[in-house]
Amino acid sequence: MRINKPLSYAAGAGALLAVLAFAKSRVENKLAPEVLAQSSLVRISDGIAYRDLDKNGKLDVYEDQRQPIEDRVQDLLKKMTLEEKAGMMFYSPVRTNADGSIEDKPASGLLASLSPVGITEIDKHHITHFNLFAVPAPDTLAIWYNNIQRYEEKTRLGIPLTIASDPRNQGGAGIFAMSAKTFSMWPDPLGLAAIGDDKLTEQFADISRQEYLATGIRQGLHPQVDLSTEPRWPRISGTFGEDAELSSRMTTAYIKGYQRTKLGPNSVAMMTKHFPGGGPQKNGLDPHFNFQKGEVYPGNNFNYHLIPFEAAFNAGTAAIMPYYGVPMGQKDIPEVGFSYNKAIITELLRKKYHYDGVVCTDWGLVSDAKIGPVNFPARAWGVENLNTEERVQKIIDAGVDQLGGENLPDVIVKLVKDGKLTEKRIDESITRLLRLKFQLGLFDNPFVDEKKAASIVGSPEFMAAGQAAQRRSMTLLKNDNHTLPLAINKLKIYIKNINPKIAAEYGTIVSDPKQADIAIIRLQTPNYPIPEAKGNFIAGMFHWGDLDFKGQQLQEILDLEKAVPTVVDIYLDRPAVVPEISANAKGLFVNFGSNDRALLDVVFGKYKPEGHLPIEMPSSMEAVRNQKEDMPYDSKDPRTNLDLD
Numbered sequence: 001m002r003i004n005k006p007l008s009y010a011a012g013a014g015a016l017l018a019v020l021a022f023a024k025s026r027v028e029n030k031l032a033p034e035v036l037a038q039s040s041l042v043r044i045s046d047g048i049a050y051r052d053l054d055k056n057g058k059l060d061v062y063e064d065q066r067q068p069i070e071d072r073v074q075d076l077l078k079k080m081t082l083e084e085k086a087g088m089m090f091y092s093p094v095r096t097n098a099d100g101s102i103e104d105k106p107a108s109g110l111l112a113s114l115s116p117v118g119i120t121e122i123d124k125h126h127i128t129h130f131n132l133f134a135v136p137a138p139d140t141l142a143i144w145y146n147n148i149q150r151y152e153e154k155t156r157l158g159i160p161l162t163i164a165s166d167p168r169n170q171g172g173a174g175i176f177a178m179s180a181k182t183f184s185m186w187p188d189p190l191g192l193a194a195i196g197d198d199k200l201t202e203q204f205a206d207i208s209r210q211e212y213l214a215t216g217i218r219q220g221l222h223p224q225v226d227l228s229t230e231p232r233w234p235r236i237s238g239t240f241g242e243d244a245e246l247s248s249r250m251t252t253a254y255i256k257g258y259q260r261t262k263l264g265p266n267s268v269a270m271m272t273k274h275f276p277g278g279g280p281q282k283n284g285l286d287p288h289f290n291f292q293k294g295e296v297y298p299g300n301n302f303n304y305h306l307i308p309f310e311a312a313f314n315a316g317t318a319a320i321m322p323y324y325g326v327p328m329g330q331k332d333i334p335e336v337g338f339s340y341n342k343a344i345i346t347e348l349l350r351k352k353y354h355y356d357g358v359v360c361t362d363w364g365l366v367s368d369a370k371i372g373p374v375n376f377p378a379r380a381w382g383v384e385n386l387n388t389e390e391r392v393q394k395i396i397d398a399g400v401d402q403l404g405g406e407n408l409p410d411v412i413v414k415l416v417k418d419g420k421l422t423e424k425r426i427d428e429s430i431t432r433l434l435r436l437k438f439q440l441g442l443f444d445n446p447f448v449d450e451k452k453a454a455s456i457v458g459s460p461e462f463m464a465a466g467q468a469a470q471r472r473s474m475t476l477l478k479n480d481n482h483t484l485p486l487a488i489n490k491l492k493i494y495i496k497n498i499n500p501k502i503a504a505e506y507g508t509i510v511s512d513p514k515q516a517d518i519a520i521i522r523l524q525t526p527n528y529p530i531p532e533a534k535g536n537f538i539a540g541m542f543h544w545g546d547l548d549f550k551g552q553q554l555q556e557i558l559d560l561e562k563a564v565p566t567v568v569d570i571y572l573d574r575p576a577v578v579p580e581i582s583a584n585a586k587g588l589f590v591n592f593g594s595n596d597r598a599l600l601d602v603v604f605g606k607y608k609p610e611g612h613l614p615i616e617m618p619s620s621m622e623a624v625r626n627q628k629e630d631m632p633y634d635s636k637d638p639r640t641n642l643d644l645d
Contacts, residue, residue: 033446034447038146039447043059044533049157051443055158062229068436076157077427080430083409088402089426090403092116092125092129101147115133126429136561146216148279162216162437165217165220169183171186171593179213184462186465187594190237191592191594192469193250194613194614199400201254201257205465214448218440219270220236222555223270223312225241225251225312227307229628231267231281231575231627234573244304249311270317271320271358271360272309273311280295281629292532295328296329299634301630302327315512322359337382340395346399358401359402360400365395371538387413387417396415412426471594472609473594475641478582485603485604489507492507502596503596506603518565518568523542525547526550528544528546530545536635547611547621561584566586567585568589569584570590575615587603589609618638618639
């Protein structure tokens with residue numbers, strides 16, 4: 001039997017399977033089981049099984065997985081309308097329903113209410129890239145993902161969706177780290193840097209990659225390889241610290257773990273950020289907000305911040321995201337935001353570094369937004385006077401391929417029709433975006449196995465690996481008279497900010513410090529309201545200002561330390577200034593997203609702490625104010641690592 005014509009469009013997966021079983025010796029079937037189970041577009045032509053994405057009844061080059069990727073890209077590019085191309089140039093937030101459905105339903109929570117409905121964006125704007133915020137349980141997320149990919153199959157060309165996410169495996173409280181309640185929980189990137197083990201960082205990324213793949217997430221809006229040379233910056237926990245060499249090693253291992261040796265169907269594409277480095281923020285304020293727009297280089301150290309990105313280029317990062325800020329005082333670089341800046345994107349990134357991957361802006365550069373009661377202006381720093389069309393044109397002219405957090409394809413269509421942008425220039429970006437989709441294998445299999453998601457995401461094996469990393473990242477800075485480790489189940493313990501049920505496994509918990517043999521308390525780097533953020537609840541979610549404990553909070557800690565021998569642990573989402581606390585503590589740890597059990601396992605000697613500070617802990621706020629925002633390790637008399645040898 002020779003099958004040489006397409007199956008009827010009425011044929012479903014069951015009919016196809018029957019045909020394949022009958023003619024298995026003659027049919028070249030390279031389609032994954034998920035495709036056969038989920039897709040209604042599977043056809044056979046001349047013995048080849050394929051998805052008839054454009055519904056034309058024949059095997060097109062872009063549908064044929066035997067063809068070279070560049071040929072498939074060019075074949076599809078020729079078929080796309082200008083409107084479809086324009087839609088591909090935007091990364092839109094998307095709402096996920098708690099039951100896995102894709103229809104418009106009442107939203108629960110602020111993030112969901114601010115996220116558009118995916119099928120509406122597909123129909124209205126031809127969007128093919130979405131990023132997730134709040135999500136349901138892994139198995140439900142996998143169902144939602146397959147549902148929306150099946151909906152996308154109905155579009156004219158059936159171009160599969162790319163789903164992206166910010167980090168979902170961080171144990172700390174980073175502002176842009178998504179909940180790790182179901183995904184395996186690891187220390188923050190800063191904690192991976194504290195361990196400094198390339199193989200562990202690659203293991204982390206590989207495990208996270210498997211969890212992402214199981215739920216349909218195919219692009220990570222990370223790693224964040226900014227160098228944290230300004231200690232007051234609120235985004236330090238997402239970095240690998242301030243040392244360029246260490247950060248480069250971590251970046252290389254991280255990208256390798258997610259993308260593997262080569263981008264392919266088992267890869268999660270990385271969007272490395274924030275080019276050319278978001279660390280040197282004036283006074284630690286962040287350019288998400290209009291009270292801080294400029295990045296400053298008082299140490300003339302612009303090039304130092306490029307070093308981790310060079311590692312990312314060498315590792316083959318699939319995409320790059322510039323930051324919001326304006327480079328201040330740099331020769332031959334205009335003082336406009338990085339994504340608006342042709343000197344940064346075209347001259348530096350494209351020409352000097354020969355980078356031909358996707359460049360996507362950070363979120364919300366063009367359109368003002370109202371989030372709850374807060375008016376949130378577009379981060380169009382340096383070009384505030386431009387209108388919407390002019391902003392979009394300037395971003396694309398700068399060399400950017402994609403705009404994050406926007407839905408403005410009509411603007412691009414109008415710019416082309418008005419002769420302000422050429423379709424040839426649009427095709428350059430679409431080629432990069434299509435190439436990545438093909439590299440990830442999305443055209444051949446965009447679906448996931450819904451039954452496996454729950455057993456992969458947060459599996460006991462993955463959770464145990466994350467817990468081990470949390471323990472390893474614990475960093476011991478003081479051990480007065482070898483107080484540590486403590487003896488298990490032999491001490492009366494006073495605790496603060498620790499789960500008493502967990503602590504009871506290590507000793508007898510008492511409520512009065514005077515009755516205790518030892519106190520163990522957990523703290524977090526302080527943050528203080530700043531006048532600039534008043535009235536803006538989003539700015540209030542960032543951690544700003546001084547890094548030292550003050551007033552009553554400090555006095556209560558010191559009083560406890562004087563009343564009972566005290567072990568202090570501090571979560572560093574930014575460096576902390578703790579000279580008085582350190583002087584009076586019997587033991588001082590810092591952590592980078594380790595839970596109570598990880599801390600207590602180390603305090604009581606079940607495991608050894610292995611962390612080393614990847615950032616300075618300044619000795620005073622005067623030292624913080626006197627250091628230069630773009631220079632690493634330049635504060636006076638900083639706290640150093642304990643010599644455990």
